[in-house]
Amino acid sequence: MGIHREEDVAQLIREDSVHGSLYTNDKLFELEMEKIFYGGWVFVGHDSEVPAIGDFQRRTLGREEVLMIRQRDQSVAVVSNRCAHRGNLMRIEYSGRAKYLTCTYHGWVYDLGGNLVDVPYPGGFTKPKSDLGLNSLRTEEYRGFIFATFAPEIEPLEAHLGKAKILIDRACEMSPTGKIKLTAGWVKQRFDANWKMLPENDTDGYHVNFTHSSFARVIDSQYDAAALGSEESLVSQTIDWGKGHAELDFSRTYKSYLLWLGVKNPERYAEYLRLMKEQYGEDKGDQILRNGPPHATIFPNLFLGEMNIVIFLPVSTNVCVQWHTPMLLDGVPDDVNQRILRQSEAALGPSAFLLADDSVISERQQIALRDRADWLDISRGLNRSEIDADGVTTGHITDEVTNRGFWNHYKAVMTAEPT
Amino acid sequence: MNTPHLESASETTPSAHIQTSPEEYQRICEFLYREARLADESKYTEWETLVDDDMVYWVPRGAGDFDMNRHVSITADNRARLRTRIAQLMTGERHSQTPVSNMRRLISNVEVFKTAPNEYRVLSNFVLYELRMASTRTIEIWPGRVEHHLRWVNNDYKMFLKKVMLIHGDEPLPSLAFLI
Numbered sequence: 001m002g003i004h005r006e007e008d009v010a011q012l013i014r015e016d017s018v019h020g021s022l023y024t025n026d027k028l029f030e031l032e033m034e035k036i037f038y039g040g041w042v043f044v045g046h047d048s049e050v051p052a053i054g055d056f057q058r059r060t061l062g063r064e065e066v067l068m069i070r071q072r073d074q075s076v077a078v079v080s081n082r083c084a085h086r087g088n089l090m091r092i093e094y095s096g097r098a099k100y101l102t103c104t105y106h107g108w109v110y111d112l113g114g115n116l117v118d119v120p121y122p123g124g125f126t127k128p129k130s131d132l133g134l135n136s137l138r139t140e141e142y143r144g145f146i147f148a149t150f151a152p153e154i155e156p157l158e159a160h161l162g163k164a165k166i167l168i169d170r171a172c173e174m175s176p177t178g179k180i181k182l183t184a185g186w187v188k189q190r191f192d193a194n195w196k197m198l199p200e201n202d203t204d205g206y207h208v209n210f211t212h213s214s215f216a217r218v219i220d221s222q223y224d225a226a227a228l229g230s231e232e233s234l235v236s237q238t239i240d241w242g243k244g245h246a247e248l249d250f251s252r253t254y255k256s257y258l259l260w261l262g263v264k265n266p267e268r269y270a271e272y273l274r275l276m277k278e279q280y281g282e283d284k285g286d287q288i289l290r291n292g293p294p295h296a297t298i299f300p301n302l303f304l305g306e307m308n309i310v311i312f313l314p315v316s317t318n319v320c321v322q323w324h325t326p327m328l329l330d331g332v333p334d335d336v337n338q339r340i341l342r343q344s345e346a347a348l349g350p351s352a353f354l355l356a357d358d359s360v361i362s363e364r365q366q367i368a369l370r371d372r373a374d375w376l377d378i379s380r381g382l383n384r385s386e387i388d389a390d391g392v393t394t395g396h397i398t399d400e401v402t403n404r405g406f407w408n409h410y411k412a413v414m415t416a417e418p419t
Numbered sequence: 420m421n422t423p424h425l426e427s428a429s430e431t432t433p434s435a436h437i438q439t440s441p442e443e444y445q446r447i448c449e450f451l452y453r454e455a456r457l458a459d460e461s462k463y464t465e466w467e468t469l470v471d472d473d474m475v476y477w478v479p480r481g482a483g484d485f486d487m488n489r490h491v492s493i494t495a496d497n498r499a500r501l502r503t504r505i506a507q508l509m510t511g512e513r514h515s516q517t518p519v520s521n522m523r524r525l526i527s528n529v530e531v532f533k534t535a536p537n538e539y540r541v542l543s544n545f546v547l548y549e550l551r552m553a554s555t556r557t558i559e560i561w562p563g564r565v566e567h568h569l570r571w572v573n574n575d576y577k578m579f580l581k582k583v584m585l586i587h588g589d590e591p592l593p594s595l596a597f598l599i
Binding site: 094183184185186187188189190191192211213214217218219321324325326341342344346349350357359360361364367 | 478480485488489490491492493494495500503504506507508510511512513514515553554555589590591592593594595596599
């Protein structure tokens with residue numbers, strides 16, 4: 001099926017099924033770049049990754065190279081990593097610190113905000129320097145999470161986040177100071193599969209018993225009660241927060257503190273418990289320590305993966321990359337962050353007990369969907385999902401409420417009129 | 420888990436050699452080859468017999484200055500977690516290794532440093548070719564450097580550290596569920 005126009009995309013997404021070509025069509029991938037990655041808000045990185053003036057992180061948004069840089073006024077800017085002169089990549093390293101950004105090709109010099117400040121051999125260059133800066137993206141942050149967009153006219157970030165702001169709040173509130181620290185570096189994992197399989201799989205509560213059966217057989221984990229029981233026994237939920245943001249909510253399963261960290265004796269981290277209750281009070285502290293962090297995707301490229309922060313990077317129709325870093329907490333004893341580090345390696349990354357298997361299943365899907373796959377079913381739970389007064393839809397943990405939420409928003413974005 | 424104590428690269432100076440005999444060097448090379456063959460052939464139980472009780476199996480994000488307690492690793496197993504890793508592979512339901520990858524690795528540039536009367540620090544280079552049988556059936560190349568810490572116990576060597584420094588450890592890597 002050829003994809004030529006926006007209205008064709010609408011025909012590929014139904015309430016109860018999606019067409020296989022959504023994962024394999026190159027024209028559709030190009031349209032995703034334009035509509036989703038260049039036309040909307042995308043997650044770039046976190047405030048804590050660029051603590052000092054001049055600190056930068058190199059990131060890829062869609063297929064565009066950018067730098068996230070701490071400015072002299074302490075704000076964080078996201079600028080194109082491409083010299084405005086002849087298109088050379090300004091910085092090749094993943095991270096570093098700079099006073100200025102100097103192009104290695106002809107020596108053009110930009111300040112940290114991307115303004116052109118020096119052109120060597122100025123006698124032959126008569127244009128105003130202000131005409132040729134590094135393209136600066138519109139950038140907004142929410143509680144240290146930095147998002148950017150190539151589309152200056154779109155709605156504010158808070159409108160894009162909508163009701164899902166509470167998910168970021170919940171992640172930050174795992175720290176007694178309300179701050180997280182992404183300072184452990186990023187592990188990068190390649191999937192020979194379409195990028196959309198990542199947000200879909202990360203909010204799929206149905207696969208755990210099957211894709212992760214080997215994990216379940218050898219590790220006694222919090223997921224036993226949260227996602228591995230019989231259909232009747234599972235009390236965890238799928239949640240569609242709207243705008244493509246979706247959550248697996250395991251919290252109803254947790255009866256004691258820190259189960260989400262795989263900790264059976266919470267007194268082992270007594271100081272953390274004390275700090276949390278001191279900061280948030282007995283009731284809210286109790287709630288946070290029992291419920292744990294969100295397991296939720298923020299459309300299109302951020303995953304709040306419990307005690308991990310994850311970025312999805314589309315590479316081509318058939319390849320994507322996932323970056324993850326442990327969500328370390330500010331203001332906690334070191335042993336808590338050590339535990340988070342080790343839990344991160346257990347769950348995420350190429351050799352992890354979980355993600356190694358997820359990536360292979362995605363790759364098998366990609367092989368099988370290669371050509372003539374038609375309709376794929378996402379109807380599970382249509383018979384029993386509930387929508388509340390705020391428009392938030394919830395369902396059984398195994399139901400495809402989350403996937404339908406993703407596709408519903410995807411369809412809206414992909415078929416929207418250009419702004 | 421404690422960070423294994425690792426010396427800097429300067430140990431490659433001749434003075435760092437506490438006299439290893441040609442026989443010791445030969446036996447250590449034989450150990451490396453056996454360890455490689457068992458890993459290549461996914462003989463997990465036999466591979467595990469080469470491991471001592473204080474084993475650390477560590478794949479940092481490359482050869483850089485990584486601290487296990489501050490930086491996220493690709494793999495950072497203590498003995499208990501390594502046991503679980505092997506048990507998971509043995510279930511037969513570890514999809515990322517079902518069927519197991521076809522693998523062969525070449526080892527070279529072996530340097531042996533005796534660090535205590537019965538302990539050795541061994542550096543080597545390797546290239547592993549993996550046919551990804553569980554998904555794309557394409558060849559993946561895994562080049563890098565390994566640091567083994569070995570101990571002579573009961574007339575054989577046991578590993579108590581295997582640190583694998585991939586050349587591309589900080590780049591996107593596919594599923595790495597096998598023992599590297």
